[in-house]
Amino acid sequence: MSSNSAAVDEKSNAPSDLSWLMRLLVIIERAGNKLPHPFWLFLSLAVIVMILSSIFSATGLSAVNPATDEKVTVTNLFSTESLREIVAGATNNFVTFPPLGLVLIVLIGVAVAEQSGLIPAMLRGTIAGASPKWITFIVALAGTASSIASDASYMIMIPLGGLAFKAVGRNPLLGCLVAYAATSGGYSAAPMVNSLDTILGGLSTSAAQIIDADYTVSPVANFYFNFVSMFVVAAAVTLVTELLLSKRADQIELDAPDENDPENFDVKMELDANEKRGMVFAVISIVACAAILFFLALPAGSFLRDEAGGFGPESGLMAGIAAIIGFGFFIVGIVYGYATGSIRKTSDIPDMMGKGLLPFVPVIVLFFAASQFLALFKMSSLGEILAIRGAEFFGSLNTGPFIILLGGWLLVALGAMFLTSGSGLWTLMAPVLIPMFMLLSIAPETTQALYRIGDSTTNIISPMSPYFVVVLGFIQRYKRDAGIGTVLSFTIPLSFAMFIFWGLLFFVWWATGIPWGPGAATHYQMG
Numbered sequence: 152m153s154s155n156s157a158a159v160d161e162k163s164n165a166p167s168d169l170s171w172l173m174r175l176l177v178i179i180e181r182a183g184n185k186l187p188h189p190f191w192l193f194l195s196l197a198v199i200v201m202i203l204s205s206i207f208s209a210t211g212l213s214a215v216n217p218a219t220d221e222k223v224t225v226t227n228l229f230s231t232e233s234l235r236e237i238v239a240g241a242t243n244n245f246v247t248f249p250p251l252g253l254v255l256i257v258l259i260g261v262a263v264a265e266q267s268g269l270i271p272a273m274l275r276g277t278i279a280g281a282s283p284k285w286i287t288f289i290v291a292l293a294g295t296a297s298s299i300a301s302d303a304s305y306m307i308m309i310p311l312g313g314l315a316f317k318a319v320g321r322n323p324l325l326g327c328l329v330a331y332a333a334t335s336g337g338y339s340a341a342p343m344v345n346s347l348d349t350i351l352g353g354l355s356t357s358a359a360q361i362i363d364a365d366y367t368v369s370p371v372a373n374f375y376f377n378f379v380s381m382f383v384v385a386a387a388v389t390l391v392t393e394l395l396l397s398k399r400a401d402q403i404e405l406d407a408p409d410e411n412d413p414e415n416f417d418v419k420m421e422l423d424a425n426e427k428r429g430m431v432f433a434v435i436s437i438v439a440c441a442a443i444l445f446f447l448a449l450p451a452g453s454f455l456r457d458e459a460g461g462f463g464p465e466s467g468l469m470a471g472i473a474a475i476i477g478f479g480f481f482i483v484g485i486v487y488g489y490a491t492g493s494i495r496k497t498s499d500i501p502d503m504m505g506k507g508l509l510p511f512v513p514v515i516v517l518f519f520a521a522s523q524f525l526a527l528f529k530m531s532s533l534g535e536i537l538a539i540r541g542a543e544f545f546g547s548l549n550t551g552p553f554i555i556l557l558g559g560w561l562l563v564a565l566g567a568m569f570l571t572s573g574s575g576l577w578t579l580m581a582p583v584l585i586p587m588f589m590l591l592s593i594a595p596e597t598t599q600a601l602y603r604i605g606d607s608t609t610n611i612i613s614p615m616s617p618y619f620v621v622v623l624g625f626i627q628r629y630k631r632d633a634g635i636g637t638v639l640s641f642t643i644p645l646s647f648a649m650f651i652f653w654g655l656l657f658f659v660w661w662a663t664g665i666p667w668g669p670g671a672a673t674h675y676q677m678g
C-alpha cells in the first residue's frame with residue numbers, strides 16, 4: 152500500500168480514507184491472501200473432495216445424466232480401487248493437464264520473439280502516440296478476439312497485456328488481469344467461427360432433435376451476436392478498469408524489477424531505424440508463414456483438415472493451433488533477431504528459449520497440485536451430479552420465457568464455477584435446457600447464446616479454472632507475494648461488469664428478434 156494511506160479502519164484493516172467499494176476490494180484481497188499458498192490450497196481441496204466423495208457415496212447421492220440416460224453416482228475416492236487409480240494416475244494427471252503442454256510449447260516460441268526484441272517493438276509500434284487509457288480497450292478487445300487461438304490465447308494475451316500496460320507507464324499487473332478477464336470472460340465472443348462454435352453447435356443440434364428431428368444448429372448460429380459481443384465485453388472491461396481498478400492498482404507497490412527479466416526493456420515509443428528494418432522482415436515472414444499455412448490447408452486431403460475434410464475441433468489445424476502459434480512466434484522472432492542483430496549465432500536461440508521458460512517454473516509447480524485436484528473432482532462425479540441436479544430443478548419451474556431465460560443465465564453462471572470446461576458443462580445442460588426452452592418457443596440458438604454468457608463470465612473468479620493459476624503466475628513476476636486474493640479483488644468486479652453488460656445485450660437482442668447468426672432466429676415455432 153502507498154505511504155499516504157496511513158489511516159486504517161481497525162475492524163477491516165483497510166485504509167479509512169478510501170471509498171466503501173475500494174475498501175471492500177482491499178478486504179477481499181487481504182482475506183484471500185490469508186489462504187494457504189495455492190500449491191497447498193489445491194492439495195487441501197483434493198483432500199476435501201475425497202472426504203465429500205466418501206460421505207455422499209455412503210448416502211447414495213446420484214443423478215441421471217440427460218445426455219446418456221445413465222445413472223451417475225458418487226465415486227468413493229477412499230475405496231481400494233479408487234486409491235489405486237489415484238496413485239497410478241498422478242503422473243498422467245500432471246502430464247496431460249491441458250495448460251501444461253500449451254504453456255511449454257507456446258512459451259518456447261514466445262520466448263524467442265520476446266527476447267529478440269520483437270514483442271516489445273510490436274507493442275511500442277502499436278501504441279505509439281496512443282493515450283494510456285486507450286490501452287485498456289485495445290488489450291480487452293484483443294483478448295476477446297483471441298479465442299480463435301483456443302486455449303493458447305491465454306498464454307499469449309496475459310503476458311502481452313502486462314507488457315502493453317508497462318510500455319505506457321501503467322501497472323503491468325493490471326494489464327495481465329485485464330487481458331485474462333477479457334480472454335476468459337469474453338471467450339465466446341469472437342470475430343470469426345472457431346472450434347468452440349463447432350462443438351457447441353453439434354451438442355445443441357443433438358439436444359434440439361429431441362423435440363424436432365430435423366433441427367440443426369450450425370457453427371455460425373451465433374456469429375452476429377459473437378461479433379457484437381466482442382465490443383460490448385471490451386467496453387465493460389474498460390469501464391470498470393478505468394473507473395475503479397486503475398485506482399486500486401495505483402495503490403499496489405510492485406517489486407523492484409529483476410535486471411535479468413527480459414521484460415525490463417527501455418520503453419521508448421518510437422522505433423529506431425534498426426527496429427523498423429527488423430519489423431519489415433518480421434511482417435514479410437508473417438505473411439510467408441500465413442501463405443504456407445494456407446496452401447498446406449488448401450488440398451481436400453490436407454493433414455490440417457479432419458476426416459470429413461473440414462476444420463473442426465479434431466482437424467490438424469484446430470488440434471495443433473498451440474503448436475502452430477508457438478512455431479510462428481519462433482520463426483518470426485528468429486527473423487527479427489537476425490535482422491536487428493539481437494541474434495548473432497544459432498546458439499543464441501536455445502539460450503533465449505531456456506531463459507524465457509525460467510520465470511514460469513513456479514507456475515509449473517502449481518500445475519502439479521492443481522492437476523491432481525481437478526482430476527479427483529472429475530473422478531468423484533460430484534461436479535457432474537451438481538450440474539444435473541441444478542438443471543433438473545430449473546426444469547421443474549413453470550413460468551414465463553423471460554424468467555426462464557434469466558434463471559438459465561444464472562444457473563449456467565453458477566455451474567461454470569464448478570465445471571470450467573465449456574463443452575463439458577453444455578453436454579450436461581443442453582439436453583435439458585434446449586428442449587424445455589423450445590417448448591416455450593425459444594430457439595436453440597437463443598439458448599446457446601445465453602449459455603455462452605453464463606459460461607464465460609464466471610470462469611475468471613473460479614480457482615477451479617486451470618488458467619486462474621496461470622494468471623497468478625504471471626502477476627507474481629511483478630509482485631512476488633501476490634496471491635489468490637489479489638486476483639479475486641480485480642476479477643470479481645470485472646466478472647460482474649461483463650456479466651451485466653453482456654447479459655443486457657442478450658436480452659435486448661432477444662426482445663428485438665435480431666437473428667443471432669445467418670439463418671438463426673431468436674424464436675422457435677412448434678410444428
